Amino acid sequence: MILNPTVIANLLASYTSSGMLVYAAYYGMQILKHWNIESGDELQLVLERKTYLISTVLSFVFGLQLLSLFLYIFTADALCPLFVGAMCAAGTLNVNGFGYPTLELKILNFLLAGLWLVLNHADNQGYDYPLIKKKYLLLTLITPFIVLETVLESFYFLGMQADVITSCCGSLFSSEKEGGLGSEIAALPAKPMLWLFYGAMTITLSSGLWFYRTGRGGYLYAGLSLAMFGIALLATISAISLYIYELPTHHCPFCIIMEDYHYVGYLLYVLLFGAAVTGIGAGLLTAFGNVGSLQQELPGLIRKLTLASLALFALFTALVSYEVATSSLVLSYEVVY
Known part of the structure; x- marks a missing residue:
């Protein structure tokens, strides 16, 4: 020890x-x-x-x-x-x-x-x-x-x-290394993963807004929040991290928490984990909407959780977009690993 x-x-x-x-x-x-x-x-x-x-x-x-x-x-x-x-x-x-x-x-x-x-x-x-x-x-x-x-x-x-x-992380999260979960995720094509991230986020946010406005589709939003959590983690390793490091071969999900990158990783992970918990929680609480003593209070709580989840997902997306837009890295459509 x-x-x-x-x-x-x-x-x-x-x-x-x-x-x-x-x-x-x-x-x-x-x-x-x-x-x-x-x-x-x-x-x-x-x-x-x-x-x-x-x-x-x-x-x-x-x-x-x-x-x-x-x-x-x-x-x-x-x-x-x-x-x-x-x-x-x-x-x-x-x-x-x-x-x-x-x-x-x-x-x-x-x-x-x-x-x-x-x-x-x-x-x-x-x-x-x-x-x-x-x-x-x-x-x-x-x-x-x-x-x-x-x-x-x-x-x-x-x-x-x-x-x-x-x-080192360059070995553990290398797209050229055979075997290992980290390497398999790093080998996912960056551009398609980025498009998948934005497409999935658009669907998730749209579902959340529908749920917030109508009170319907809670289970769908809970499922999408969980799926978005997984997709965002995969995209962070395979694509988003490349723009933060401005290197086409560095996929480490941990270096982004270091001082060299202004600890941006902590903020990204806090936003993502918070969005997932509140989104899943809001959807699951709809199962108890008919409980007598909660009928007045629960709808308001669900709306607050949904709004918090939407805000956190949106902030996560905005931060990712800022890192991509301000990065000097340019990946071809064929994608450089």
Whole structure:
């Protein structure tokens, strides 16, 4: 293990989150089995007292989970000078077999944690905890993933050795390298991917505006938001990053978070992840539109989430367009890798 303040912060955040979630999931299972708002027995009263405290604590825990993704990437980037061959976070994450699996779980858990926060906020709008069983069911599904993330993250940081020679991002995300997910994504043709990005974004924004104005098509917008999230990540690696670096062969999704590129990557990722969570959350909340105690409050919340998602997607697109328009890189239609 490399003793570094950011490494310790990552591990403390993970252990805290996992411990609190396991504790909360235990009571969540009791709520799923025994919750009855119309009952006045002792167990129901105990559950009602505990659920407010647990929900409040979980709001902070899941907020910490959202931040932990960016802390993890920041830590990997900060540690790259310690490893031979590492030029950015891409190389640091490759020092052993647990770096990238941990990152993938953190991305998944970011989306799940964000959706739980949306569901919890909606539940708090009702006087009778109308979504309590649903949010605790989601909690019991999320908890194993976050515990697994903590285990993998521990293996990753505790297994770090400073004498390891790792690969640089130019090797990991090279269109000329055979094999490897990063190389396969980098090999996607840049111009078509850019057109796919703008086409998919146009469809997503149009669907969101329709949903915002009419209240119909919520599930469609949720699905498109998730699809747009994936397409945007692929486009960032295969095409958008080329314009930021102004190099036709550099596809790294991590160098854009560095000072040399004005930390633009952090802003891009915050906008994209925020848009995905709010867009998916807004669409999924339409399933509870007929819940009695939420009929007055829920439509307004859905509209706010939809508007936030549209704004974040639009800002992401505007920033990408600015980087493309101001870049000195010119790619032919045939595309230079």
